[in-house]
Amino acid sequence: MTLESNKTxxxxxxxxxxIPGVSVVGIILMLIALKGLSENYNEQGIFKNALYGVIFCIVAGIAAVVVMSGSFLLGGITAPAFGPGSALFFAGGIIIGVVVLFIFYLLGAIFFKKSFDILSVKSGEKMFSTAGLLLLVGAILTIxxxxxxxxxxxxxxxxxxxFSIQPPTT
Known part of the structure; x- marks a missing residue:
């Protein structure tokens, strides 16, 4: 793909x-663009780090759903038999789910930052570094x-x- 289509x-x-609700579509489009840009700049780290970031975010969601679902199910099953103790189990499961989500999401943000830092150097567009840093800070502050x-x-x-990436001068 051309640099112009990757920018777009x-x-x-x-x-x-x-935008919540369509963010998955946005991430997919961005991954396609980052793949193209990694080929344009002959730097595979741009795409690989972004891909790892997406994978960690997917794992975050799946792991949190599994842990929290298990907590809901086991909390509901054990509640009549054990009383208040099962409420602690339920709350503990929710807390563990949130912590797992946070850790994997943070790892995803670290890899997105790496990708954007490399892209910043290769493209000369310093705003990528700022965006990567804000993604990392945002991931930390999601807690x-x-x-x-x-x-x-x-x-x-x-x-x-x-949109600000300039074509390389020859």
């Missing part, structure tokens, strides 16, 4: 990634919910960075 896919993907707003800003900055 990446920019639109980053905008969609910021207190402020991070979601920070990550929204990060995806918008990433979109601006994609």
């Amino acid at each position: 896919l990446g920019g639109v993907g980053a905008i969609l990634a910021a 207190i919910l402020v991070g979601f707003a920070v990550m929204f800003v990060a995806w918008i900055l990433a979109a601006v960075a994609f």
Whole structure:
């Protein structure tokens, strides 16, 4: 794909990634763009790190659902038999699920930051580094919910960075 089409896919993907409900479509578009950009710049780390970031985020969601579902099911089954103790088990399962989600999501953000840092160096667009840093800070702050707003800003900055990539001078 051409640099121009990768810029467009990446920019639109980053905008969609910021919108709940269609963020999966945005991430897929961004991955396609990052694959193309990694080929344009002959740097596979751009795509590989982003792919690892997506994989960690998927694992985060699956692991959290499994842990929390198990907590709901076992808490519901044991509640009549054990009384208040099962409520602690239920709450513990929820807390463990949130911690697992947080850890894997943080790992995903670290890999996205690596990808954006490499892309920043290769493209000369420094806004990618800023977007990567904000994604990481946002992931850290999700534990207190402020991070979601920070990550929204990060995806918008990433979109601006994609649209701002200049073709290499020959």
